[in-house]
Amino acid sequence: MNSRLRQTNSFKATSRAAAGLMLMMALLSACTAIAPPAEENSDWTHQRDQLQELEFWELRGRVNVRYDNESHTPRINWLQQNVEYHIRLWGTFNAGNTQIVGRPGYVSLENDGETVYASSPEELILRQMGYELPISQLNYWIKGLPSPDSSFQLSFNELNQLTTIEQADWTINLSDMRQYGQVSLPRRVELTRPRNDIRLRFIGLNWTTDALTDEIAEE
Numbered sequence: 349m350n351s352r353l354r355q356t357n358s359f360k361a362t363s364r365a366a367a368g369l370m371l372m373m374a375l376l377s378a379c380t381a382i383a384p385p386a387e388e389n390s391d392w393t394h395q396r397d398q399l400q401e402l403e404f405w406e407l408r409g410r411v412n413v414r415y416d417n418e419s420h421t422p423r424i425n426w427l428q429q430n431v432e433y434h435i436r437l438w439g440t441f442n443a444g445n446t447q448i449v450g451r452p453g454y455v456s457l458e459n460d461g462e463t464v465y466a467s468s469p470e471e472l473i474l475r476q477m478g479y480e481l482p483i484s485q486l487n488y489w490i491k492g493l494p495s496p497d498s499s500f501q502l503s504f505n506e507l508n509q510l511t512t513i514e515q516a517d518w519t520i521n522l523s524d525m526r527q528y529g530q531v532s533l534p535r536r537v538e539l540t541r542p543r544n545d546i547r548l549r550f551i552g553l554n555w556t557t558d559a560l561t562d563e564i565a566e567e
Contacts, residue, residue, distance in 0.1 A: 351401060352414070358482055362540065374512050375503070382529050382535075382554070383526035383527055383533075383535075383554075383555070384526065384527050384528070385451050385525070385526060385527065386509060386525035386526055386527045386532035386533075387507075387511075387527055387532070388507040388508065388509075389507060389509050389512075389532065390508065392463075392504070392508060395510075395531065395532065396493065398530055398531050399492060399493050399531055400493065402427055402450055402491060402531060402557055402558065403428070403429075403430045403558070404428065404430065404557070404558040405427075405428050405491075405555060405556065405557045405558065406425070406426065406427045406428070406555070406556045406557075407424070407425075407426050407490070407553050407554065407555050407556075408423075408424070408425050408426075408553070408554050409423070409424055409550055409551055409552040409553040409554060410422070410423055410439075410548040410550070410551050410552055411424045411437070411548060411549065411550050411551075412547075412548070412551065413477070413481075413547075413548055414545075414546065414547040414548075414549075415479035415480065415544070415545075415546045415547075416418075416478070416479070416544075419421040421439070422438055422439045422446075422535075423437070423438055423439040424436070424437055424550070426490075428487065431448070431451050432449075432451045432491075433449070433450055433451070433481070434448070434449050435447070435449075436448075440481070444458045445459070445460075447459075448469065448472075448473070448483075450469050450483070453467055454467060455467070455468065455469040455472055457472050457473065457476055457485075458546040459476065459477075464476060468484075469481070469483040470482055470483065471482065471486065472563065479546065480544070481548070482516075482518065482520040482539075485497070485515070485516060486539075489513060489515075489520045489535060489537070489539065490534070490550065490553075491520075491527075492510050492513075492522050492532070492533065492534060492538050493513075493552040494513050494515055495515060495516070497516075498515060498516050499515070500513055500514060500515035501513075501514040501515075501551075502514075509525050509532065510522060511512065511523065517541050517542075517543060518539055518540070518541045519539070519540050519541070520537065520538070520539050521537070521538045521539075521540075522534040522536070522537055522545070523535070523536045523538075524536045525535075526555075528555055528557050529557065531557065533553075533555050533557070534553065535551075535552065535553050535554075536549070536550065536551050536552075537549075537553070538550075538554065
């Protein structure tokens, strides 16, 4: 009887491990493959609501930073878990291997073995890296949402996909929209602000989202 119980438990554990491995492989495939072009968006309100519910996501790509007559293009890995974010920048001399971890009211930045802390990510990044990265609002903008903290203007293309957000003196252009489960997310995002002549271009973005995970799990 005990032997049979051990075999049953072993089978269940193996099955769970196999299911977990299959899900991991599916997610890895989703990360490395380029998602298909986004579909026509017949209802922006519905798309907005779905994006607002997207609280767990990860993106990989590059960010070209042009600021104060300098230009750098580090790689970026951004993991968002509800209100907490983990951002890694690496690949250029000014970024080195930089880890930014934060949540509302707290942020830490680790670079070359040194860690500094602040209450604002924008202040910390400007002080340590020499350019502005509006993380508090970028959390919304990079998904294709206006930030809820100020007024904004939106522009759409012929497929009713959001292409431009104008907010807080920034212009955010979204392009090459891709379909991830029920939501569309940009492969390219460009932020410009005439004041200080700053431009951030996020390019080659690949996303992993909780919406995509749910879809794979249902299959």
